[in-house]
Structure formats: structure tokens, C-alpha cells
Amino acid sequence: MSADTRNGRVSRRRFLGTTAAATAAATIVPRHVLGAANEPSPSETITYAVVGNGGRKDSGMKRWNCFRRIAVCDVDTKRIGGEPDNETRYTDFRRLLERKDLDVVAIGTPPHWHTIPCIAAAQAGKDIFCEKPMTKFIAEGRAIADAVKRYGVVFQIGTFSRFGSQNAENKANRKIIQHGLINDLGDVVAFAGAKNRTGKTSLPRQEPIPESLDYDLWLGPAPYKPYNAARVHYSNRFYWDYEGGDLTNFGFHSLDPIQWIYGKDETSPVLIDPGPAPWPQHPDAVGKYSWVECTYADGLRIVMTGGAHGAKYDRPKAKSKVGVKDLDEPGRKRYDELPDPPQLVEFDVAVKTRQQAGGGAESSHRVSTLMNLANIAIRLNRKLRYDPVREQIVGDEEANRFVNIPMRAPWHL
Amino acid sequence: MNSLQPLAEILEQLPTDDDALASRVLEELLEGGPATVAQLVEMVGDEFGDPQGVQPKFALHGLAIYAGRPGANAARKMVAETLAEQLAAEHSDELKAFVCRQLQLCGRPEEVSALARLLDSDRLCEPATQALLAIGGEGASAALRNALPGAQGKRVPTIVKALGRLQDKASAAAIRRVADDPDRDVRLTAWYALGNMGDAEAADLLLKAAQLEAPYERTQATDACLLLGRRLAEAGDAQRAEKVFQELLLKRKGPEDVHHWCAALQGLAEALGAKAIGDVTAALDSRDAKVRLPAARTAVDLAGSIRRDEPQQAEKLLKQVLEATDEEAVRQQAQMLLGEVGLLKLTDRTIPQGENHVC
Numbered sequence: 053m054s055a056d057t058r059n060g061r062v063s064r065r066r067f068l069g070t071t072a073a074a075t076a077a078a079t080i081v082p083r084h085v086l087g088a089a090n091e092p093s094p095s096e097t098i099t100y101a102v103v104g105n106g107g108r109k110d111s112g113m114k115r116w117n118c119f120r121r122i123a124v125c126d127v128d129t130k131r132i133g134g135e136p137d138n139e140t141r142y143t144d145f146r147r148l149l150e151r152k153d154l155d156v157v158a159i160g161t162p163p164h165w166h167t168i169p170c171i172a173a174a175q176a177g178k179d180i181f182c183e184k185p186m187t188k189f190i191a192e193g194r195a196i197a198d199a200v201k202r203y204g205v206v207f208q209i210g211t212f213s214r215f216g217s218q219n220a221e222n223k224a225n226r227k228i229i230q231h232g233l234i235n236d237l238g239d240v241v242a243f244a245g246a247k248n249r250t251g252k253t254s255l256p257r258q259e260p261i262p263e264s265l266d267y268d269l270w271l272g273p274a275p276y277k278p279y280n281a282a283r284v285h286y287s288n289r290f291y292w293d294y295e296g297g298d299l300t301n302f303g304f305h306s307l308d309p310i311q312w313i314y315g316k317d318e319t320s321p322v323l324i325d326p327g328p329a330p331w332p333q334h335p336d337a338v339g340k341y342s343w344v345e346c347t348y349a350d351g352l353r354i355v356m357t358g359g360a361h362g363a364k365y366d367r368p369k370a371k372s373k374v375g376v377k378d379l380d381e382p383g384r385k386r387y388d389e390l391p392d393p394p395q396l397v398e399f400d401v402a403v404k405t406r407q408q409a410g411g412g413a414e415s416s417h418r419v420s421t422l423m424n425l426a427n428i429a430i431r432l433n434r435k436l437r438y439d440p441v442r443e444q445i446v447g448d449e450e451a452n453r454f455v456n457i458p459m460r461a462p463w464h465l
Numbered sequence: 466m467n468s469l470q471p472l473a474e475i476l477e478q479l480p481t482d483d484d485a486l487a488s489r490v491l492e493e494l495l496e497g498g499p500a501t502v503a504q505l506v507e508m509v510g511d512e513f514g515d516p517q518g519v520q521p522k523f524a525l526h527g528l529a530i531y532a533g534r535p536g537a538n539a540a541r542k543m544v545a546e547t548l549a550e551q552l553a554a555e556h557s558d559e560l561k562a563f564v565c566r567q568l569q570l571c572g573r574p575e576e577v578s579a580l581a582r583l584l585d586s587d588r589l590c591e592p593a594t595q596a597l598l599a600i601g602g603e604g605a606s607a608a609l610r611n612a613l614p615g616a617q618g619k620r621v622p623t624i625v626k627a628l629g630r631l632q633d634k635a636s637a638a639a640i641r642r643v644a645d646d647p648d649r650d651v652r653l654t655a656w657y658a659l660g661n662m663g664d665a666e667a668a669d670l671l672l673k674a675a676q677l678e679a680p681y682e683r684t685q686a687t688d689a690c691l692l693l694g695r696r697l698a699e700a701g702d703a704q705r706a707e708k709v710f711q712e713l714l715l716k717r718k719g720p721e722d723v724h725h726w727c728a729a730l731q732g733l734a735e736a737l738g739a740k741a742i743g744d745v746t747a748a749l750d751s752r753d754a755k756v757r758l759p760a761a762r763t764a765v766d767l768a769g770s771i772r773r774d775e776p777q778q779a780e781k782l783l784k785q786v787l788e789a790t791d792e793e794a795v796r797q798q799a800q801m802l803l804g805e806v807g808l809l810k811l812t813d814r815t816i817p818q819g820e821n822h823v824c
Binding site: 146147149150152172174175176177202204205253255256257275276277278280328329330331333334335336339342362363394397406407408412431432433434447448449450453457460461462464 | 487571688
């Protein structure tokens with residue numbers, strides 16, 4: 053084992069795991085067991101590195117105070133604060149993942165570059181904090197969820213609306229659905245809003261690649277396209293090769309708690325209606341949309357709305373959320389007797405105790421699937437039928453070509 | 466197409482919120498036949514990002530999708546055939562790459578040969594390969610297989626990776642020959658390809674690579690071994706699959722390799738079913754939480770897969786899971802399965818085998 057033995061360090065979490073095993077200790081070794089007086093215990097500091105040090109940087113990780121950043125990695129040397137030294141500054145995440153003293157990888161790259169580092173981190177046994185949206189196409193999400201499960205690592209998506217929504221009302225609604233106090237969701241329409249910015253359909257011609265940027269590595273699995281500054285660094289999200297526009301950019305925040313409340317963390321809609329969107333969409337640049345209606349097998353409809361464009365959603369609906377008020381008297385009595393939903397596990401706790409975090413890979417994959425299906429329907433301008441078990445679009449070969457888009461070599465799922 | 470209306474004016478109507486108008490415009494373009502499609506390609510322009518090419522791009526992309534919809538076979542044939550012909554015309558590489566990307570959407574097996582001719586181009590090998598992958602089938606596999614011996618530079622990993630994705634076993638021997646190529650990208654894509662196609666003859670090669678010291682390569686080779694094991698099991702070769710997983714379980718015992726060990730255990734359980742219960746049970750007893758939780762997940766999956774044939778063993782395993790972990794999601798799954806196993810056992814007692822109480 054060569055890896056990062058230059059400093060002779062072994063991950064504190066790994067050290068802890070080994071020690072715990074050797075001494076027959078419990079899952080978590082509390083500070084008073086291993087930490088000397090006035091010294092931070094190994095169990096309380098977990099190391100992480102940022103892959104993709106752009107706009108978000110590691111802001112998501114600052115939610116918890118037990119993590120200590122030891123390195124940053126970006127394909128643009130302007131974003132790592134100097135020349136790469138492969139100690140604290142990296143340009144290639146593969147090199148970073150070789151470090152044995154690294155516990156967690158925080159991924160803040162553009163979405164077309166989420167899947168490969170996520171899977172590589174799992175393969176290297178690192179826990180993962182990944183910014184939203186999780187993926188750019190559906191098969192990527194399945195691959196991440198499978199890798200996370202296979203290698204037994206912890207995954208947390210970088211949105212906390214599911215956690216934030218643990219206010220009394222949303223928790224109550226989750227409880228109602230979870231215990232089947234309302235079965236008929238056929239008249240419920242839950243709305244998830246997003247912005248509606250677009251890419252430039254008329255870009256200036258090819259521009260010189262900045263010296264600080266490794267453009268080939270920035271493109272990664274995306275198809276090669278000549279460099280233009282408008283395609284990279286934030287505005288990348290408005291080009292289909294790298295993200296799905298604001299629908300996926302902001303949609304994740306609003307869809308995540310809805311999916312949780314309605315108990316859809318392990319399934320996907322069966323019918324997707326793109327509504328009235330401008331068509332054709334540009335092959336490169338993301339265009340506007342009005343709304344997309346996604347219907348689940350039990351009749352629940354989740355509608356993604358794009359704000360100020362086109363016709364408003366005007367289909368019949370009885371209510372836009374369920375609540376205690378919808379229960380009859382026996383239902384309310386039953387509601388009072390039943391336990392509340394279990395508390396969602398925060399990432400820091402999950403990493404220390406080896407549990408599944410509240411925004412785990414499977415649920416995040418399903419949120420991404422909602423948005424990716426919506427975008428496929430918008431791009432194809434037709435309704436889609438989806439099989440949530442096989443994770444394939446039914447009876448539409450061309451649509452399935454968007455489900456598992458080939459990656460540029462050497463990258464693959 | 467209305468010959469009195471210039472093409473540029475027609476294109477100005479796109480994109481539109483009006484579905485009927487969009488269909489009318491695209492139908493009008495389709496009526497223009499191959500000449501109109503070829504003219505649109507010309508109008509996109511040779512230079513990427515040519516502002517004059519915006520509207521033709523909307524139209525061509527729209528046509529590729531509109532003609533590719535289910536049931537539009539005649540339109541698809543015309544559009545795809547014409548696009549394929551354009552790949553042999555005097556256009557820039559960037560324009561041909563754009564055409565390849567439209568064929569990635571609407572191309573059919575009939576367009577394989579036109580795409581195959583681009584596989585010897587450094588710039589066009591990648592977009593042509595992606596289109597071939599989208600089309601799939603034996604024709605695409607054969608085209609890529611035939612291109613591999615002459616490929617150089619970045620074209621090698623592009624083609625190797627594609628053959629792996631297509632699970633083209635006919636190319637296994639050729640890929641094995643590049644599995645120790647000096648170029649890391651070639652080596653790593655070869656390992657993936659051999660694993661994904663379930664090439665049993667690559668087992669020793671991949672297991673050896675998994676012992677390399679370079680950490681990134683070691684993890685990639687290990688992943689290829691796990692993939693190979695799964696593919697062998699899917700193909701019904703449980704014996705060879707077991708050999709791969711057992712070898713990993715043997716070689717990945719160190720604390721730094723816990724994740725690899727757990728992944729091998731999962732693979733073993735999937736490959737062997739009830740025969741892996743002993744290994745899984747032992748892992749559930751581990752004092753290391755990093756072993757215990759993945760093992761609990763594996764145990765739940767295993768119990769789920771054997772619950773009908775081996776309900777007693779499934780029940781015992783699930784009870785062990787509940788003792789081994791406090792993880793809420795796993796416990797919920799285990800409890801649900803226990804309920805199901807209980808029902809199955811109850812059904813077995815009340816309904817004599819072979820007696821149909823439904824009809």
C-alpha cells in the first residue's frame with residue numbers, strides 16, 4: 053500500500069475504526085475514551101477535501117463543526133489559490149482520492165462532473181457530500197446509489213430543505229402519508245417551483261482557453277465542444293451537456309421535501325407531461341418551460357413550475373398538500389396514537405455512526421430522476437411513460453437514449 | 466415545402482409554444498425531403514457557434530427528435546439517411562460532430578456504416594462512437610471491434626470503453642492485449658470493459674491488477690473485479706463468480722480495505738444466495754461498524770431474495786440483522802420482510818401444497 057504515506061498519516065476515522073474493532077469498542081468511541089484532556093479527540097475531527105472549488109466551495113460542509121478541510125481540488129488553478137502541490141492543492145481528483153488521511157469528499161463540481169467523483173470516492177472508501185442536483189441523467193443516479201450501497205459509504209446531498217422541512221406541519225404530513233391515513237392521493241397536486249433562466253443560443257465563436265484551466269478535464273465525461281467562456285463556471289448550468297437549467301438547479305430544493313413527505317423516496321412517477329414549453333429546444337442551450345406534471349402510480353401529481361413563462365398549470369386539483377385537517381375523527385385519533393416519523397440523520401452523525409444520512413443516495417437519485425424525466429419530456433415535447441422499477445421509459449426508444457447518455461472516454465459508469 | 470417562402474423565414478417560426486405550429490413547420494421541412502435537410506446542415510455552418518447557424522440548429526435538432534418519435538418510421542428514415550450522407554460531404558469536423566450528435570438521437574442500424582467511417586478521425590471518433598452506442602446492436606459492436614486494431618491515441622480508450630459498454634465478448638481477446646498498456650486511460654478502460662462484458666478469461670488479469678500499489682488503479686481494478694463477478698453470476702456462472710469474490714474477500718482483509726471487503730461480500734451474497742449465509746452472518750457479528758452496517762444491508766437483500774424458497778433461514782437472518790444494527794432504514798426493511806416471511810409461513814401451513822384455493 054503506497055498511497056499517501058509520505059506524511060505517515062492514517063485517517064483518524066479509519067484509525068478509530070481499526071482501534072474500535074481491536075478493542076471491541078462500541079460503534080462510536082466518545083471523546084472521553086480516546087481524547088486526552090483539552091485535546092480534540094480523533095472521533096470529533098473528520099477530514100474532508102473539496103472537489104470543485106467554485107461558487108459553492110465547501111459552504112455546505114460548514115453546517116457541521118466536526119469536519120476539517122485538508123485540501124482543495126479544481127481543474128482551474130485560479131480556484132485553488134496557487135499552483136497544485138498535491139498536498140493541499142490538487143487539479144486532479146484521482147490523485148486526491150489516493151490520500152489515506154482523507155475521510156470525506158465534498159463535491160462542488162458542475163453536475164456533469166458529479167457522478168464520476170462520487171463513484172470514485174465510494175470506490176476509495178470515502179464518504180460523500182455532493183452538491184445538488186445529484187446527476188445529469190438517470191443512469192448516473194442509479195450508478196451512484198449502487199456504488200454507495202456496495203462500498204458501504206455515507207452519502208449526503210447538498211440541500212437541506214428536507215431537514216429544514218422538519219417543521220411541525222411537514223412532519224405531520226409525512227406521518228399521515230407514512231401510516232396510510234390518507235390513501236387516495238389522486239386529487240393532490242404538489243407544486244415545486246424553480247427559476248427559468250436560459251442558455252445563450254447564439255454564443256460567440258470559439259475562444260482561447262485560459263491558461264489556468266484544464267479544459268479537457270473540465271469537460272470530463274461531456275462531449276467535446278470548442279471552448280467558450282459562457283459555457284463554464286456557473287453559466288454551465290444553462291447548457292444541456294452540463295446541467296438541466298434552473299429546473300434542476302433550483303428544482304432539487306423544492307422537490308426534495310415533497311418527495312419525502314409523500315413517501316416517494318424509493319420510486320418515481322409513471323407519467324410525465326411536459327406541458328406547454330417552447331419547442332424545439334436548442335440542442336446546446338437550455339430553454340424555457342412552463343410546467344411539467346409528473347404523476348405517480350397512486351395518482352399523486354407533482355408539478356414543477358418554471359415561473360414567468362407560458363400558460364399556468366390549470367388542471368383540476370382538490371388540494372396542494374395533505375394535512376391533519378383532511379383526516380376524519382377516527383383518523384385523527386389514530387394519528388395521535390401513532391409514532392412520529394424518525395428523525396432524519398445529519399451527515400456528521402451518519403459519518404461517525406455509519407448510518408444512512410437523511411439526504412441519502414437513493415432518495416437523491418429519485419429527486420434527480422424527477423427532474424431529469426421532466427427535462428427529457430421538455431426536450432422531446434411529448435408525454436413519457438416511465439417504469440420506476442426498471443428505470444426505463446416505456447415504448448419510446450429515442451427517449452431512452454436520454455436515460456443513459458454515453459460518456460466521453462475514459463469516463464464511464 | 467412552400468417553395469415561395471424562403472427557408473430562413475420558415476425557420477424563424479421556431480421555437481414556439483404553439484405545438485400545432487411547431488408540427489406544421491417541421492412537417493413542412495420534412496416535405497422538402499433530403500434536399501431541405503442537406504440545406505439545413507449547410508446553413509448550420511462549418512464553425513462552431515456561427516450565429517447564422519442558430520435557427521437551422523433548432524430546426525435540425527427538432528427534426529431529429531420529431532422524426533425519431535415512436536411510429537414516425539418514414540420520416541426517421543429520410544432524416545437519418547440524409548444526416549448520414551452528410552458525414553461524407555465536405556464539411557468541417559465541428560459540423561460533422563453536430564450531425565453525429567443528431568444521429569445519436571435518431572440514428573438506426575442502417576446509419577452504422579457512415580458513422581464507422583469516422584472512427585479513424587481523432588476529432589470525430591468520440592461523437593461517432595457515442596452515436597454508435599446509442600444505436601447499439603451487433604452492427605455497432607462490429608464497427609467498433611473492427612476499428613480497434615488501427616486505433617491510436619485517445620481513440621483507443623474511446624473504442625475500448627464503448628465495446629465494454631456494448632458487452633461485446635468477441636472483442637475480449639483484443640482488449641485483454643491492451644489491459645497492461647502503458648497509457649493509464651487505456652488500461653483502466655480495458656479493465657472496465659473486460660469486467661462489464663463478463664470475460665471469465667480476464668479474471669486472473671483483473672485480480673492481479675487489483676493488487677497493484679498505485680491506489681487509484683487498485684480501486685479501479687477492484688471495481689472491475691466486482692463487476693466481472695456480478696456479470697458472471699448474471700450469466701449463471703456462480704462458480705467462477707464465487708472464485709472472484711472469495712479471492713477479494715481473502716485479499717482485502719486490512720482495515721483500509723473494509724469497503725472493498727464489504728463490496729465483495731455483497732457480490733458473493735448476490736451470486737450464491739443462501740449458500741452465502743455463513744459469510745454474511747459472520748460479518749454481522751463484526752465489531753467494526755464499517756463492516757456491520759453494509760453487512761446488514763447485504764443480509765436484508767439476501768433474506769429478501771431467499772424468503773420464498775428458504776423462509777426459515779431468511780427469518781433467522783433478519784432477526785440477526787435486528788440485533789446487529791440500530792440503523793433505522795435497514796431495521797424497517799428487515800421488519801417488513803420479517804412480516805412477509807411470517808405471512809408466507811402462515812400461508813404454507815394453511816394452504817396444502819399443490820392445492821389451488823383460488824379457482
